[in-house]
Amino acid sequence: MKLTDKLIKAVDKKLERFDPLWQSEHGVGGLRSRYYDKTGVAKYREWRGVKDTFYDYSQWLKNLMSMGMMVGSAPMACLKGFWEYRWMGSYLGTFMFIDRLFEGYRGYELRIAHMNMHAIVQSLTKKIALVLANDRRFGGGPLTDRMVPMDEVLPPLFMAGFKDLIPIPLQTLPEFIICDIDQHIEPYYIDVAESYGLPADVCSRCAAETGVTIDDAFPIFGKGFLSTNMPCNASEATSMFQRRRVNLPYQPVTMAMIHNEPGAHPYSTQELKNAIAFIEKEYGVKYDWNALFERAKHMNEQNTIELEKWDYFKTPYSALVGIAETLYRLYSWASVNGQEDYFTKTDRKVIALMRKAYEEKYRPFAGKTRHRAFLWGPSAVYYTDFPTWIQNCWGINIVLNMDSTMGHNMISTTDPEQAIKDLALFSEKGVMRHHAVGGWDNVNAVWEWAKNFNCDMVLCNDNVACKGMNGVHALLEEQARDLGFHFIFIEHDLEDSRTVSRQDMRKCVNNYMSVVLNEQPLDPTIVEFDDSAAY
Amino acid sequence: MKDLKHLIYFENLLQEAHNELVTKAVAEGKHALGYNCYYIPETLLNLPGCFSSRLRAPRCVSTDIASYYMTTRNCPYVRSILERAIEGGYNYLEALFGAEGCAAMERMEEHFVLIHPVKNEKFFSTIIDPPMKGDENNLNYYKAQLKLKVVDKLRDELGVDVSDEAMLKAIEDHNEISSLITQMGDMRKLDNPPITGYEFHVIQLVSQVCPHYLIKPYLEETLEELKTREPEPKFPFRARVALVGSEIDDPDFTKLIESCGAMVVADRYCFGSFPSREQIEILPGEGPFDAICRHYLHWNQCARFMDGDKIDQRHSEVLRLVKDFKADGVIYENMKFCEFWSYEKVLANHIFTNELHIPCCTIEKEYALGAAGQLRTRFQAFIESLEIKSIQGGK
Numbered sequence: 056m057k058l059t060d061k062l063i064k065a066v067d068k069k070l071e072r073f074d075p076l077w078q079s080e081h082g083v084g085g086l087r088s089r090y091y092d093k094t095g096v097a098k099y100r101e102w103r104g105v106k107d108t109f110y111d112y113s114q115w116l117k118n119l120m121s122m123g124m125m126v127g128s129a130p131m132a133c134l135k136g137f138w139e140y141r142w143m144g145s146y147l148g149t150f151m152f153i154d155r156l157f158e159g160y161r162g163y164e165l166r167i168a169h170m171n172m173h174a175i176v177q178s179l180t181k182k183i184a185l186v187l188a189n190d191r192r193f194g195g196g197p198l199t200d201r202m203v204p205m206d207e208v209l210p211p212l213f214m215a216g217f218k219d220l221i222p223i224p225l226q227t228l229p230e231f232i233i234c235d236i237d238q239h240i241e242p243y244y245i246d247v248a249e250s251y252g253l254p255a256d257v258c259s260r261c262a263a264e265t266g267v268t269i270d271d272a273f274p275i276f277g278k279g280f281l282s283t284n285m286p287c288n289a290s291e292a293t294s295m296f297q298r299r300r301v302n303l304p305y306q307p308v309t310m311a312m313i314h315n316e317p318g319a320h321p322y323s324t325q326e327l328k329n330a331i332a333f334i335e336k337e338y339g340v341k342y343d344w345n346a347l348f349e350r351a352k353h354m355n356e357q358n359t360i361e362l363e364k365w366d367y368f369k370t371p372y373s374a375l376v377g378i379a380e381t382l383y384r385l386y387s388w389a390s391v392n393g394q395e396d397y398f399t400k401t402d403r404k405v406i407a408l409m410r411k412a413y414e415e416k417y418r419p420f421a422g423k424t425r426h427r428a429f430l431w432g433p434s435a436v437y438y439t440d441f442p443t444w445i446q447n448c449w450g451i452n453i454v455l456n457m458d459s460t461m462g463h464n465m466i467s468t469t470d471p472e473q474a475i476k477d478l479a480l481f482s483e484k485g486v487m488r489h490h491a492v493g494g495w496d497n498v499n500a501v502w503e504w505a506k507n508f509n510c511d512m513v514l515c516n517d518n519v520a521c522k523g524m525n526g527v528h529a530l531l532e533e534q535a536r537d538l539g540f541h542f543i544f545i546e547h548d549l550e551d552s553r554t555v556s557r558q559d560m561r562k563c564v565n566n567y568m569s570v571v572l573n574e575q576p577l578d579p580t581i582v583e584f585d586d587s588a589a590y
Numbered sequence: 591m592k593d594l595k596h597l598i599y600f601e602n603l604l605q606e607a608h609n610e611l612v613t614k615a616v617a618e619g620k621h622a623l624g625y626n627c628y629y630i631p632e633t634l635l636n637l638p639g640c641f642s643s644r645l646r647a648p649r650c651v652s653t654d655i656a657s658y659y660m661t662t663r664n665c666p667y668v669r670s671i672l673e674r675a676i677e678g679g680y681n682y683l684e685a686l687f688g689a690e691g692c693a694a695m696e697r698m699e700e701h702f703v704l705i706h707p708v709k710n711e712k713f714f715s716t717i718i719d720p721p722m723k724g725d726e727n728n729l730n731y732y733k734a735q736l737k738l739k740v741v742d743k744l745r746d747e748l749g750v751d752v753s754d755e756a757m758l759k760a761i762e763d764h765n766e767i768s769s770l771i772t773q774m775g776d777m778r779k780l781d782n783p784p785i786t787g788y789e790f791h792v793i794q795l796v797s798q799v800c801p802h803y804l805i806k807p808y809l810e811e812t813l814e815e816l817k818t819r820e821p822e823p824k825f826p827f828r829a830r831v832a833l834v835g836s837e838i839d840d841p842d843f844t845k846l847i848e849s850c851g852a853m854v855v856a857d858r859y860c861f862g863s864f865p866s867r868e869q870i871e872i873l874p875g876e877g878p879f880d881a882i883c884r885h886y887l888h889w890n891q892c893a894r895f896m897d898g899d900k901i902d903q904r905h906s907e908v909l910r911l912v913k914d915f916k917a918d919g920v921i922y923e924n925m926k927f928c929e930f931w932s933y934e935k936v937l938a939n940h941i942f943t944n945e946l947h948i949p950c951c952t953i954e955k956e957y958a959l960g961a962a963g964q965l966r967t968r969f970q971a972f973i974e975s976l977e978i979k980s981i982q983g984g985k
Contacts, residue, residue, distance in 0.1 A: 251936055251940075252935070252936040252939060252952060253932060253933065253936050254924070254926075254932045254954055256663070256926065256927050256932075257929050257932050257933070258929065261929075265933070282896065284722050284896055287693060287929075288692050288693050288894065288929040288930055289929040289933070291722065291894060291896055291930075292893070292894075292929055292930055292932070292933035292934070293933065294896055295896070295901050295933065295934075295937055296933070296937060298898060298901070299937075305898055307722070307723065307896040307897055309721075309722040309723055309728070309896060311719055311731075312690050312719050313690055313717065313718075313719035316719075318731075318734055318735070318738060319719065322727065322728075322730075322731040322734075325727045326727060329725075329727060492693065494696070494700065494717075495697075495700045495704060519663055520663070521693075522663075522664055522665065522692070522693045522694040522697075522927060522929060523693030523694070523696070523697060525660060525661040525663050525664045525694075525697075526659075526660045526661075526664055526668075526693060526694055526696075526697025526698065526700075527660075527697060527700075528658075528659065528660060528661045529658050529659040529660075530659065530701075530704060530705075
């Protein structure tokens, strides 16, 4: 052992009492001990040992640098953005958000988590600067007319054939990802929609989108708007509000809903062709198949790596775990979709580390995992760190979630006709769509997934306003009972933390784990706590 | 006005899905084919040897078992239908043709296969993926879905004749019954109509839930009766309204509005005559099946359509009805937990009130008529405002 290693080990030993994992093991504290009550404000950073604390802090600085670069690249636009848009202020919570996501992470899982997270941060900050710098509200910019507002759940890879255009997922910045960061932002927009007459029983995510629309809080850019029927009813319905407010030529790309039948794909293929024709007409540009093929190669490589990751997920030695997997896959698939080299590079680095960890038979979370769970159904956006909590509190490792199974078929990189067919299939199986819509068989596939990934538990997100998933409630429970899985419905209200709070969500798990399974928590400080005032 | 001769008979037919005319048609060997949504063309279910039965769950007072399957947080219409199916109320059906018109509807229809509530050994069910736009690609998809999951199934499973001649016969049947209903419905355009909104609602419903060939003689007789029926000496209502919304299959809801003082002069909702009773025309060079598909896609006013033309059509069609039927205002309804109509209602309210300056009232209701007191208060207030507006010369 090198001298430095010896030294580090000695310091780690000396300071271990500050490590919340050590504290919980010894009954003198835990992960919640360092927080001010009700808030997400910590009194001090999490002590993870010398190496991991230093690494974690260096990544904190790296993310800070990305945010600095965002402001530096468009200072006036960012300033105006903070002034104009309520949601911009919530991005200040990013650092607390990241810290919260990776509590209890050490070693390989911490490194991989930060690699993935930084990919998101650097992409998102660039996107915010780009959008604000070209927002017509602020006078527009040189790229305003080259940007294409798209519904965020329409996979943008097919747009890569327009090499001079920039597809921007319209709802991501003001509505979706910001709710990941700040649980308090979307209730404002939901209230705006409800004060306009929208009933409170519709999906809160779509209500929030509608509120953003009515509140005029979408940046304005582009010459044509692509909406979509994905993933579900309320999302479709919000489009008619956005159509009026965005007030641009408008093309809904309606992919087949019952998408597991052969007849669906020719229809969806034609929908994509029509969308391409619409953009060609509105933007006066020609589609370039070679440009598509270049980006499709990246998507194919990312999906190839993803499939290899799945092999590791099936084992106890996967260093990519929980929210580090979930959030990255969601952003890299739905929002980036093969269009940024950084994500291919990140995937290469991550898979290399995963291989190394596997060879070393490395068990994440110090081998404290008790249950392996498959997470099914759309997750609560306002409780992004739920997978982290459930591992730290009960030792339940979420090895994969429903949305990570999104389109992973390969796209042809030589034949345009085959490529567009591949893209149709790929797009039909988008966010909250591959398994949540299209028929019972798609939902019922959960048991096969769980079995293949060696899970003993299925956690089913129970979005109280999701009519489709509510419609199979009893059938899922009966299946779980028949097939012998531990099964927990976790009630949430997707983007409205007031209806079902984070603590209410935790309670669903706590009750099952303590009453049904009669287990003791790993960390008693996080079984019940009030974080209602946290970001 | 003098009571309509067959009104009580019609009302009795609406007391259960498996009514006496349905029983008679089944006994005569006709195939009973259920459906829930306008996306499934009624015409195709009235091919020779078949009859359509639009599913209702009258007098459904509890949805306990359906709520176990679908939770209480789901559309009360679909829960009521599922409950009635589990109770055995649809055992006369040989098939259910479903449409993924909304997620709740699709899940409910899936239960017809997954938990086998219909105790009829011939029973089968399919669900089409209905289009969301009115363009050519969506029309082609609609045709393909209807052919695969309705027409071919009727032929293969039940041996139904699906030839062009049979389709022409079904179109003829559709046009005949639609003509009867439209003639009665058009009477509501008169300043002092000889028919009330409630009566028309009952008549329109029996035309959807009874075998056409059995209900038609009663409808013909009722039409003749209406032609000579003396209206009240003076228009007995204080206002005229168009009723717009989703699955309103309870005539008592119309009665509630009328009891508050407004006649429902136009019925633009899922069980209403707009759309459903328009004439099917066959264009030159067009086959009957293609004509049926084009007709149903064109007239469909479902709130799930996403393209601009269809969204605008929804509002222009209501505007047309307001003008043609001289409505003073519009009542927009949505079934509780209905995503599509929740949004449509909000947008339409804005468009009608602020852009078209037509008074609009929006309400949310359960499937079974509950909370009638609250609804009555809403309607009374709305009708009063219409009346005041009328007194003030429209200001």
